[in-house]
Amino acid sequence: MISMESEQPDTSEFGSVDPAPPSESVSIDSLRETLCNEEERMFLRMRALFALRNIGGIEAINSLAAAFNSASALLKHEIAYVMGQMQDGMQCTT
Numbered sequence: 341m342i343s344m345e346s347e348q349p350d351t352s353e354f355g356s357v358d359p360a361p362p363s364e365s366v367s368i369d370s371l372r373e374t375l376c377n378e379e380e381r382m383f384l385r386m387r388a389l390f391a392l393r394n395i396g397g398i399e400a401i402n403s404l405a406a407a408f409n410s411a412s413a414l415l416k417h418e419i420a421y422v423m424g425q426m427q428d429g430m431q432c433t434t
């Protein structure tokens with residue numbers, strides 16, 4: 341998201357400038373559905389990805405892991421990147 345005052349993209353709480361703002365949805369199930377939907381626009385999938393990262397926890401991690409089945413190398417790269425940002429020691433169950 342670009343701030344009107346600085347005209348620079350915002351920095352996330354993880355210290356990165358994300359290519360899309362996080363979705364405003366807080367429903368992990370809905371975000372997972374968007375992230376894993378191969379027919380969905382990549383921009384919306386990225387928004388879901390960053391929202392799940394920001395929510396955190398095992399359900400969010402499992403949702404991110406489920407999207408590793410995607411055909412998109414870019415999406416899989418971003419998933420790995422945000423999982424690294426999360427630095428969560430929980431094990432995935434998906």
